[in-house]
């Protein structure tokens with residue numbers, strides 16, 4: 001067992017005895033892009049990703065796993081028009097929003113499946129997984145799936161929510177931001193329109209508390225990623241301290 005052994009550190013054990021996830025991604029889908037438009041932290045992740053992508057030379061095959069409403073694939077499709085994109089998303093509501101958003105692009109294959117049942121071949125040069133790993137079952141196996149789906153030397157751009165979602169903290173932060181940008185009435189209006197987001201974020205929090213969703217420190221995520229066959233090229237804490245961003249390279253198995 002290696003120094004980074006997942007079993008030794010027991011970092012996945014919280015999920016034992018899981019019950020079904022409570023987050024209703026379908027209900028979330030309709031309001032999800034309010035987040036994109038009004039959350040500066042979300043915007044900053046998108047900008048950071050675009051900066052990362054611009055340093056690469058158009059990876060030929062890119063997978064967006066748990067791609068949600070397609071905001072990351074939209075950047076990929078714009079910056080890498082010659083790449084083949086495989087969009088893997090189990091929720092039909094999220095997938096539908098993404099398909100409409102990306103309908104102008106003919107270089108995207110949509111797969112309505114969770115990573116655990118995705119039929120994607122192992123030909124990816126880049127895998128993008130943003131805020132979806134924590135919601136998947138058996139993260140150790142899912143990271144191994146991502147490693148298998150990459151060519152040796154391929155890259156994984158991983159952002160994952162690791163810390164428990166403090167819904168009041170986010171509400172205060174976002175309301176303060178919206179009030180500065182749109183005034184009190186504007187902030188109230190946007191909050192009302194996006195009330196489903198607050199509800200689903202509270203569901204995410206309870207799924208984290210009961211162990212359905214994985215919570216981790218940056219070190220625990222790094223250990224899991226190394227154990228799955230990656231070397232870590234870059235790691236930072238993002239999303240107001242709630243998430244970890246790792247850029248990793250697939251090593252020879």
Ligand SMILES: C[S@@+](CC[C@H](N)C(=O)[O-])C[C@H]1O[C@@H](n2cnc3c(N)ncnc32)[C@H](O)[C@@H]1O
Nearest residue numbers: 025066067068091094114115130131132135136
């Ligand atoms: C918070 S959203 C993130 C969406 C998108 N990556 C983004 O950052 O805008 C999490 C996504 O993970 C998806 N998801 C949940 N379980 C999954 C699984 N087993 N495999 C792949 N994706 C999953 C959800 O359906 C949802 O669309």
